[in-house]
Amino acid sequence: MSDTTEKTPGRKPKPTLTRIGNRELSPATLMMGAGYDPQLSEGSLKPPMFLTSTFAFESAAAGKHHFEGITGKRPGGAEGLVYSRFNGPNQQILEERLAIWDGAEEALCFSSGMTAICVLMLALCNAGDVIVHSGPLYAASEGFVAKHMSRFGVTYIDFAAGADRAELDAVLAKAKAQADENGGKVAMIYLESPANPTNALVDVEAVAAARDAALGPDCPIAIDNTFLGPLWAKPIDQGADLVVYSLTKYVGGHSDLVAGSVSGATKWLTPVRMLRNTMGGIADPNTAWMLLRSLETVELRMSRAGENATKVCEWLARHPKVEGLGYLGMIADPRQQDIFDRHCKGAGSTFSLFIKGGEAECFRFLDALTIAKLAVSLGGTETLASHPASMTHLSVPDARKQALGITDNLVRISIGIEDADDLIADFAQALDAV
Ligand SMILES: *Cc1c(COP(=O)(O)O)cnc(C)c1O
DSSP: OOOOTTTOTTOOOOOOOOEETTEEOOHHHHTTTTTOOGGGTTTOSSOOOOOOSBOOOSSHHHHHHHHHHHTTSSTTOOSSOOBTTTOOHHHHHHHHHHHHHHTOSEEEEESSHHHHHHHHHHHHOOTTOEEEEEESOOHHHHHIIIIIGGGGTOEEEEEETTOOHHHHHHHHHHHHHHHHHHTOOEEEEEEESSOTTTOOOOOHHHHHHHHHHHTOTTSOEEEEOTTTTTTTBOGGGGTOSEEEEETTTTTTOSSSOOOEEEEEOHHHHHHHHHHHHHHOOOOOHHHHHHHHHHHHHHHHHHHHHHHHHHHHHHHHHTOTTEEEEEOTTSOOOHHHHHHHHHHBSOOOSEEEEEESSOHHHHHHHHHHOSSSEEOSOOOSSSOEEEOGGGTTTTTSOHHHHHHHTOOTTEEEEEOOSSOHHHHHHHHHHHHHHO
C-alpha cells in the first residue's frame, strides 16, 4: 500500500455492496463493512481512528474545489475531507451506516442527541414560523422549543401524542393561522413516539396525511425515534421525513458515550449540515469509532433486550404488589394497539412499572435492587431503574405531572441484555422488600 487515506483525502472508498443478485442485504450485514474500504487505510480490517484536526489537500485546486462545496457555491457539499469541524472518516462511515438503518438518503452525526435536535430546529425555522409538536417531549427538547426558539420569534403549538386525525387537522389549522398572523410558515412538525413516560404512540401515518392535506410537502415531519429505533420502528416508512436519535441510548448501547443523529432526505439535511459546519457539534472521532463498534451488535443487543423485557413484564404483570404496567407489549387501548400494529416491529425494552403504594414503596423497591442499577437513561446493556416523579420530572408542575400520568408510584425501567431469569429473581426480591 502506498496511498493511504491520510495522504489522499479526496479518494473515495469503493461503493458499498448492498445486494447480491436481487437479494438486498440487511442492515445487520452491512454494519460490518458499509462505507469503509480497508485498502485506503493500509489494509486495516477495522477503520482506524482519525485523530486529526485537518486534512492535507492533493493540490491547491483541490482545496478550492472542496471549499466551493463547503460554502455552498457548488451544490453537493464537500467531495472530500477538509477540516474536522465539517467531517472526518469515522463520522462519514458512521453516517453512511446510520442512514442504512433508517432507509434514509443520508445522516448527520452530532455530539449529543440534544445538539442534533437544536441544530435541526435552528436550521429549518425562521422568525415568525411555528413548530407543531407532539407532547410530552423529552424535557430538554420541549424546553428548547419553548424557552430558546421563542427568543428568535419561533412559536409552537403542541398536541397530545395519541391525537387522532380530526384533532391533528384542527391543530394544523390553528398552526397555519398562527403562522399567517406572525408572517411565517409552519416550519416543522416535530414528534416523539412513544412519549415518555406515558408510552403513548403517535400515529405518524395520520400526521403525514394531515400534513399533506393542510400544508403540502414543504413542511417536514421530524420524529425522535430514540426509544424504538433503529430496530423496532422505521418512521420513514410511515411518512416521516427526518428521524432524530439520541445515539446515547440503544444505538450506543453501552452507557459509555453521548451522541446524536438526524437522518432523512438530502434536501432537508443540507441546511442542517451547513449550520453544523458553522457551529460545530459533530460527534468526535473517538465517539464515532465507538458507535461503529456499537452498530455491529445493535440488532443482537436490541433483540435480546426486547425478549428480556417481554419475559420480565409477563412476570411483573402477575405480581400482587404491581398495580399495572405501561409496556408496549401490553397495550389496553385499541386505537393505540392499531398504531402499534401499523408502526412497530417490537415493543422495546423501556416501560413504566406502577407499584401499589407511593414514593416510599418505590424507593424501597429501587434501593433493594441488586442487578438493576439506579440511574436515569435507557437502552444500555445493563438494566436501569429510576423514579421520574422525584428525578427526571421533579421540576414538572403537579398539574402537568398528573396530566402526563407521572404518579408517585411510577418506576421507569430499561431492560438490558442480562439473563432474563436473573432479572426476574432480582425484581422478585426487591418487590419482597417493598
Ligand atoms: C436522551 C434523549 C434525548 C437527548 O439525548 P442526549 O444524547 O442526552 O443529548 C432526546 N430524546 C430522547 C427521547 C432521549 O431519551
